[in-house]
Amino acid sequence: MRSRHLGTSGLRVSRLGLGTMTWGRDTSVRDAGALLDAFAAAGGTLVDTAAAYGHGEVERLLGRLIATRRDDLVVATKAGYVLRDHGRVVDTSRKAMLDDLGGSLKRLRVDAVDLWQVHAWGDAPLEETLAAMDHAVSRGMARYVGLSNFIGWQTAQAVTWQRAVPGRVPVASAQVEYSLLARRAEVEILPAVRALGLGFLPWSPLGRGALTGKYRTGVPRGSRGASAHFAWFVEPYLDTRSRSVVEAVQTAAEGLGLTPAQVALLWVRDAPGVTAPLLGARTVEQLQPYLDVEDQSLPAPIVSALDDVSGGPNAGRPEPKEPE
Numbered sequence: 001m002r003s004r005h006l007g008t009s010g011l012r013v014s015r016l017g018l019g020t021m022t023w024g025r026d027t028s029v030r031d032a033g034a035l036l037d038a039f040a041a042a043g044g045t046l047v048d049t050a051a052a053y054g055h056g057e058v059e060r061l062l063g064r065l066i067a068t069r070r071d072d073l074v075v076a077t078k079a080g081y082v083l084r085d086h087g088r089v090v091d092t093s094r095k096a097m098l099d100d101l102g103g104s105l106k107r108l109r110v111d112a113v114d115l116w117q118v119h120a121w122g123d124a125p126l127e128e129t130l131a132a133m134d135h136a137v138s139r140g141m142a143r144y145v146g147l148s149n150f151i152g153w154q155t156a157q158a159v160t161w162q163r164a165v166p167g168r169v170p171v172a173s174a175q176v177e178y179s180l181l182a183r184r185a186e187v188e189i190l191p192a193v194r195a196l197g198l199g200f201l202p203w204s205p206l207g208r209g210a211l212t213g214k215y216r217t218g219v220p221r222g223s224r225g226a227s228a229h230f231a232w233f234v235e236p237y238l239d240t241r242s243r244s245v246v247e248a249v250q251t252a253a254e255g256l257g258l259t260p261a262q263v264a265l266l267w268v269r270d271a272p273g274v275t276a277p278l279l280g281a282r283t284v285e286q287l288q289p290y291l292d293v294e295d296q297s298l299p300a301p302i303v304s305a306l307d308d309v310s311g312g313p314n315a316g317r318p319e320p321k322e323p324e
Contacts, residue, residue: 001043001294004275006199009172011114011144013074015269016290017046017201019280023058026227027282034284036065040072042291048175048201048278049108050078050119051100052088059107067109076115076201077104078148080122080129092122097132101141116142117175120149130161130168137169146173146199152188159196171198173275178202180211180245180264180310181237190273190316202268205277210237211264213250248309252302258293265290266298267306272316 003012018039023032036047047066049058059077066073079100080092101116116136118129136142147155155174162168174193178185179202193200206212214220215238223234236242246260253260268277281287298306307314 001045001291003043003045004199006115006144006146006172006275007193008197009144009170009199011074011172011199013046013199013276014044015276016044017048017076017276017278018044018287019203019278020047020049020058020062021053021280022282023049024054024061026230029061031283032061033065035281035287038284038287038291040069042294044291045072046074046076046201046276046278048076050081051104052078052081052083052119055083056103056107059104063107063109070110074114075108075110076117076146077101077108077113078117078119079104081119090120090122091124092118092120092129093124094128094132094135096124097129098135101136105141112140113142115144115146115173117146117148117173118150121151121154126154126158127161130158134167134169144172145169146175146201147171148175150174150176152192155189155192155198156196159192159198171196173199173201175201175203175278177204178268178271178274178277179205179207180249180267180306181207181242183311183314186311186314186316193273194316199275200273201276201278202274203278203280205268205279206261206264207237207242207246208234210234210242210246211249211260213246213253213260216243216246216250245310248306252298252306256298256302258296259289262289262293262296263298263302263306266293266296267303270297270303272314 001014004015006013049062079097082091082096133145159171162171176185176189249260249263253263279290
């Protein structure tokens, strides 16, 4: 698998990332191990997790699985989204951030994570959150830092703050949702990423599963959309507008001899500014088709047609050349 620099940083990551949010609940321990084996065998390096996933159990599982291959992986985790009073709350204070990181290192069985991200914008002063990240890097607990689920102005403020004084750790990446069903990142996040030299890690590049086509005729039993804990996550993309995009992806897939999921992934993977989409496959059978299109890309007319049907031209794409 090809790799890309994470923005203008020196960190290189595979151009697909393996997401782990469902591990331990919708993905069994055996399937998680098989997923990591298949991903690594294909040259994948970036594995993304979070202290909040499974209340820490996902990191604990991942820690067991990476023990013999730590040097071959880029391990990314997040902090600041914590369990408190039987619910999750955003707490990006210095104490909460560093407590989360300390717990992550123990569960992952590592001395340092390669990329440490603040999971969401919080009420704590931004400078306090970023100072915790400076501390983590200076103490060798993290190598690079990034942002997750920040909007445009928040991203710009955080990056600018870190650049204002020599010695602060530069922000290396931004992570938000991005797919043919969620193109809001093109309005502010992707322009900020390009202007500020950040890597961009889109989550849910398959539109929370809707772009696979599995919901075209209803909600299948055993799918995320049918589960008690994920139905809310999928439901927004089962509306009429989303269905029209899904049908366009289906048509493109039939013409190209690909699956709808492969088409949706290629559109995101090769979009301007994208470093590595994060795939939340639950089994090797789900993951393998995405690994199989490593050497493929979508024809420009198909990309343009999908742009049009899903929200209009992508301003970040180069202007098409006029025929000579």
